[in-house]
Amino acid sequence: MEEIELERQGVVYASTVVRVSSPAGIKAPYAYGYVDLPANQLRVFALFTGADPGSFVPGRKVEVVLEPIGADTEGNAVIGYKFRPVSG
Amino acid sequence: MRDVYIIGAGMTQFGKHLERSLRDLGREACLLAFRDAGIAPKEVEAGYCGNALAPAIQGETGVGQNVFWEVGISGIPIVNVENACASGSTALREGWMAVAGGFYNVVMITGVEKAVMPKGTMLNVGAGELATKLGEVFPGYFATIAQKHMERFGTTREQMAQVSVKNHIHGALNPYAQFQKKFTLEEVLKSPMIADPLTLFSCCPNSDGAAALILCSKEKARKLNGRAIRIAASVLATGTYENQRDITNWEVEIRAAQQAYKMASLGPEDLDVVEVHDAFTICEILHYEGLGLCPLGEGGRLIEERATELGGSIPVNPSGGLLSKGHPVGASGVAQVVEIVWHLRGQAGERQVEGAKVGLADMMGGNKEGDTRACTVHILVKE
Numbered sequence: 001m002e003e004i005e006l007e008r009q010g011v012v013y014a015s016t017v018v019r020v021s022s023p024a025g026i027k028a029p030y031a032y033g034y035v036d037l038p039a040n041q042l043r044v045f046a047l048f049t050g051a052d053p054g055s056f057v058p059g060r061k062v063e064v065v066l067e068p069i070g071a072d073t074e075g076n077a078v079i080g081y082k083f084r085p086v087s088g
Numbered sequence: 089m090r091d092v093y094i095i096g097a098g099m100t101q102f103g104k105h106l107e108r109s110l111r112d113l114g115r116e117a118c119l120l121a122f123r124d125a126g127i128a129p130k131e132v133e134a135g136y137c138g139n140a141l142a143p144a145i146q147g148e149t150g151v152g153q154n155v156f157w158e159v160g161i162s163g164i165p166i167v168n169v170e171n172a173c174a175s176g177s178t179a180l181r182e183g184w185m186a187v188a189g190g191f192y193n194v195v196m197i198t199g200v201e202k203a204v205m206p207k208g209t210m211l212n213v214g215a216g217e218l219a220t221k222l223g224e225v226f227p228g229y230f231a232t233i234a235q236k237h238m239e240r241f242g243t244t245r246e247q248m249a250q251v252s253v254k255n256h257i258h259g260a261l262n263p264y265a266q267f268q269k270k271f272t273l274e275e276v277l278k279s280p281m282i283a284d285p286l287t288l289f290s291c292c293p294n295s296d297g298a299a300a301l302i303l304c305s306k307e308k309a310r311k312l313n314g315r316a317i318r319i320a321a322s323v324l325a326t327g328t329y330e331n332q333r334d335i336t337n338w339e340v341e342i343r344a345a346q347q348a349y350k351m352a353s354l355g356p357e358d359l360d361v362v363e364v365h366d367a368f369t370i371c372e373i374l375h376y377e378g379l380g381l382c383p384l385g386e387g388g389r390l391i392e393e394r395a396t397e398l399g400g401s402i403p404v405n406p407s408g409g410l411l412s413k414g415h416p417v418g419a420s421g422v423a424q425v426v427e428i429v430w431h432l433r434g435q436a437g438e439r440q441v442e443g444a445k446v447g448l449a450d451m452m453g454g455n456k457e458g459d460t461r462a463c464t465v466h467i468l469v470k471e
Contacts, residue, residue, distance in 0.1 A: 014335065016231035018223075019281045026223040033232055034458065036332065043332050045219040045458070054284070058239060069222060080222055 006042065009063045009086060010035040013043055015056040025070045029053050035062055035083050050084030061086040092187045093309035093316035094468070096125025096302030097426040102414030103266040104204050105296040110142060114155030114200040117298035117419075121196070122159065125302045126312060129159050132302070133192035135166040136183045138176030138199035139418035140453075146202060155198055155298075170418075173365060174324075174453030175199065176299065177421025177464035183303050184322040193305045199422035200298035203415070217456070227291055227368060229455050231283035234370040237336045238285070243373060243388035245285050249276040250391045251369040252289050252411050258398060259408025261439040264423075266295050266414030276369075290369040295414030299423035317429050320352035320446075321467040327459035336385075340463045341378035341452065348448070348465040349380075356380035359402060360444035361431045363424035365452045366409040372396075375450055376404070379465075398439060406431065406439045424449040425466055432470040445470045 015033030022030070031053035035046045048056045049067060056062070062083035069080035098120025100113050114137075122129060137152025148154075152168040171178040176199025183195040217224075237243045253273055259265035271289055279288040309316035325344040333339065349355050356379055364375040373387035381402055382390045390396060396404035407413045407427040410420060428447035430436040447468045454461035 014232035014236050016228045016235065017281075017284045018225060018228050018231075019283065020225075022223045022225050024221060024223045030223060032223060032228060041332065043458070045222065045224060047222055058235070 004040070007037050007039045009061060010037040010083065012056050012058050012060045012062055014058055015048065017053040031056050047080070047082045048084070049082040089188045090190055091306045092184050092303050092319045093306060094301055094319065094425070094429055095304050095309055095312050095316050096121035096127070097300070097429040098124055099264055099299035099423050099426050100297050101264045102295045102297035102416055102423070105202065106204065108296070110139070110146065110148060110151055110200050110202055111154045111158045113202070113296060113298040114151070114198050115158035117200070117300040118155065118159045118196065118198055121300035121302050127194065127302065129161050131194050132161055132164065132196045134164055134183070134186055134195045135161055136169060136179040136195065136197050137166070138169045138179035138422060139201060140170055140172055140175045141201060141203050141417055151200060152198070155200055156196070161196070171462045172454030173367065173417050174421055174451045174462040174464050175418040177424070177449065177451040177466065178324055178462060180301060180422060180425060180466065181322045181324050181464060184319055187303050187305055193308050195303050196300065197303065197422055198298060198300040199419035201416035201418040202296040203294040203417055204296050205294050225283065226455070227283040227286050229458070230368040230370055231286045233335050233374065234285050237370060237373065240336050241385035241388065245277060246273060247388035247392050248285070248290060248369040248373065249273050251366060251372045252276045254391065254397050255366060255405050255409040255411040258406050258439055259412025261437070262408050262413060263437070265408040265412050266293060267408070267412045286368055286370070292367045292410035292415040295416040297414060297416035297419050297423070299419045299426050301422060301425060315433050317432050318469045318471055319466060320354065320469045321348035321465065323348045323351065323465045325463045327456060327461060329457040329459045331457065333459070335458060337374060338378055338452065338460055338463065340460050341375065341450070344463045344465045345379045345450070348467050352467040352469070354446060354467060358446050359448050361406060361428060361441040361447040362402060362404045362450070363407060363427055364404055364409070364450045366405055366411050367415060369411070372404065372409065379448065379450060398441065403441050406436065406441055421449070421451040421464060424451060425468065428468050432468060
């Protein structure tokens with residue numbers, strides 16, 4: 001096993017807006033999908049943030065950001081990765 | 089390898105059975121299969137039970153032993169099979185292999201599930217997966233597939249909704265279906281959005297129910313009722329989880345279907361009736377293509393042309409499919425085959441596909457890495 005560093009920017013491959021709250025505790029509506037990281041030839045599952053949920057159409061450029069994604073059973077924030085639109 | 093025949097088939101109505109237990113539902117299905125086959129429980133040499141969610145929902149394990157004991161079966165080998173939505177169909181394949189391989193002459197298959205959830209909640213399964221922890225839900229995965237299919241092939245929301253309209257027309261003819269109610273295209277499209285572009289009536293319900301089959305060798309079938317249906321192919325395949333694959337088709341399904349056609353020495357053009365895993369409307373369109381009922385990308389056109397309705401050139405999901413018949417997860421794969429058996433015997437009532445001689449049942453189970461964990465294909469032939 002070898003650890004590699006992934007590029008921080010990618011392109012939305014596919015997306016959806018979920019209109020019902022998830023069992024993982026995320027309030028609707030929320031957007032997720034798959035982001036392609038071309039330099040790594042890798043596709044990752046990702047929640048989207050920082051823009052209208054319906055705006056993460058395939059082809060949109062996005063970048064990774066660390067954010068709370070929920071809380072554990074003891075109320076501690078759980079930090080995860082999300083993708084937001086590339087700024088500028 | 090020996091030929092294997094289905095000599096008994098039975099199922100409960102699918103739906104909400106809030107007052108009934110897993111073993112109660114399983115017992116009903118097994119007793120119906122025994123009555124149909126005209127054999128006694130003591131003739132069964134091994135039992136296979138498909139169930140996916142009892143450990144998570146009811147906190148119950150060993151469902152197979154519980155159900156089979158309800159019909160007086162103990163002592164023999166009993167196997168519990170979990171393969172997500174393909175649990176029941178994988179149990180069928182295990183039983184088929186055991187008879188085909190000469191280990192037993194008579195085996196029983198059952199699939200049973202109680203998956204009705206409180207209103208407004210979704211099944212929380214796959215909790216070990218990162219994507220699930222992050223918020224992935226079943227409808228969302230299929231919604232991304234729908235988005236890409238629309239983008240690549242021009243498939244429309246109306247074509248997808250037509251799958252639900254068709255399957256509810258069929259389900260309205262099936263006394264075993266959870267919903268016996270038709271919907272208009274408009275009603276499907278305007279039902280609440282779950283995960284864009286999939287609306288509520290584009291998603292199958294959570295259901296309770298059970299189904300059962302009895303399989304036997306050719307010699308045993310000869311001595312029985314003369315209505316035996318041959319299993320011409322039984323295939324199980326697993327996804328490759330290819331990271332950057334095109335999600336507008338399931339390679340695993342194309343591969344499983346090709347293996348099944350080869351095993352049966354038949355092709356998609358030989359099929360008279362098909363049952364597929366329409367957990368969401370877009371799935372049925374992908375299955376048309378994966379099974380070769382039409383070329384890749386033309387599934388939307390096939391539903392629009394009404395080819396897959398009863399009376400069309402290749403009826404798909406005459407039972408109503410998961411969308412209308414319901415989806416008690418571990419039972420669904422067995423129930424599909426029960427339905428095909430009924431059509432091949434001419435016992436499917438108002439929804440009968442006239443003169444059906446060859447049928448196919450296609451089931452997919454579980455998502456992993458944007459791919460499918462399990463895919464089963466069974467081809468049945470009336471001789």
